[in-house]
Amino acid sequence: MKRYSGPFFTDEGFIQAQIEIEEGEVKEYKEGGDGGEDAIILPTFYNSHAHLGDSVVKEPPTGTIEEIVGPGGLKEKALSSSTEEEKSESIARYLTESISCGVRTLFDFREGGLEGLEPLKRALDSVDLEGFSPVIMSRPSKKEFDAWELNQILSIADGIGLSAYRDWDEAQIKKIADSVRGSGKPLAMHCSEDVREPVEEITDLGIHHLVHMIEATEEDLQICSDEDIPIVVCPRANMFFGKTPDISKMLDYDLTLSLGTDNAMISNPNLFRELETAYRTARLKGEISPEEILNMATWNPRRSLKTSSIKEEKDSLMILKYRNGDPAYNVVIDSSPQDIIEVVRWKNTKE
Numbered sequence: 001m002k003r004y005s006g007p008f009f010t011d012e013g014f015i016q017a018q019i020e021i022e023e024g025e026v027k028e029y030k031e032g033g034d035g036g037e038d039a040i041i042l043p044t045f046y047n048s049h050a051h052l053g054d055s056v057v058k059e060p061p062t063g064t065i066e067e068i069v070g071p072g073g074l075k076e077k078a079l080s081s082s083t084e085e086e087k088s089e090s091i092a093r094y095l096t097e098s099i100s101c102g103v104r105t106l107f108d109f110r111e112g113g114l115e116g117l118e119p120l121k122r123a124l125d126s127v128d129l130e131g132f133s134p135v136i137m138s139r140p141s142k143k144e145f146d147a148w149e150l151n152q153i154l155s156i157a158d159g160i161g162l163s164a165y166r167d168w169d170e171a172q173i174k175k176i177a178d179s180v181r182g183s184g185k186p187l188a189m190h191c192s193e194d195v196r197e198p199v200e201e202i203t204d205l206g207i208h209h210l211v212h213m214i215e216a217t218e219e220d221l222q223i224c225s226d227e228d229i230p231i232v233v234c235p236r237a238n239m240f241f242g243k244t245p246d247i248s249k250m251l252d253y254d255l256t257l258s259l260g261t262d263n264a265m266i267s268n269p270n271l272f273r274e275l276e277t278a279y280r281t282a283r284l285k286g287e288i289s290p291e292e293i294l295n296m297a298t299w300n301p302r303r304s305l306k307t308s309s310i311k312e313e314k315d316s317l318m319i320l321k322y323r324n325g326d327p328a329y330n331v332v333i334d335s336s337p338q339d340i341i342e343v344v345r346w347k348n349t350k351e
Helices: 065-069 074-081 084-100 113-126 147-156 170-183 199-205 218-226 235-240 247-252 271-283 290-295 299-304 327-334
Strands: 002-010 013-022 025-031 037-043 045-051 103-109 133-138 159-162 187-191 209-212 231-233 257-259 316-321 340-345
Touching (some): 037 327, 045 299, 065 074, 084 113, 113 133, 133 147, 147 159, 159 170, 170 187, 187 199, 231 247, 247 257, 247 271, 257 299, 290 327
Parallel strands (some): 045 103, 133 159, 187 209, 231 257
Antiparallel strands (some): 002 013, 316 340
């Protein structure tokens, strides 16, 4: 039986604790314990927004947001010209690297309708996914409502993740939203990434969460706060396009924020790097605690991004190399995948 003790990141912050592990599972948890190997102990990471499909792009993308990831842009062209084998192999590599970085839940926004689900399914079949929860947020193959296609997608995917509101005809997107709502599955959407979009109309669709909100106004943030709509921010991807999310302002509005790596062609799945980038960009706007940032990859998505595909019994803890000093700051600034000693199964009794 292995034993670790040290700062343990609970949903209320760090406390001193000790855990005992047998056969890869936490068998005993003791607050205040100090026996065993020193370590920093925290929940495994959520990658709350990714596009695994464009991991197939291997050349440096150039151009504007619209030219790279917009309709008819570089990404769509690369996806349409790649073989199923190329797509599934690149996705499998990204998933494998994600797992090595301490990620155990990943929201994949999947393009291409039913056909787009195939390379992901092949990749998932080829990777050891023990303890890993992929959340598949698919979308229609075209910017229009097709009842048969949407029902087929919803029978496979965990929810629907749409591109920007401005990409869609209002009547078509309302039909999609009504069908998704009727299925009981979540509807998420990119919002105000490049230009401000009408949040008051978007929230009427019954949104599970929004992604980006870089160009959102204070009134938009207030609407999301009032309606308790979580936001996912992707600092490294945003910086690639010359933008930064105002994390401090979003927190001023009591929004629940989570972290995503976004496009696989421009950001690797290393959540440690995403945490550090989020912390540094947030400090450009004012003071922020590293613990608030660490929550964005751990407790915040566990609280706010629940779906039926995420099972509590699959939760897990990450055991990290111990460092003296503030544990949240150490994880956010100094830690890396090489510091992971092991990942263990854990029945999260605090939820």
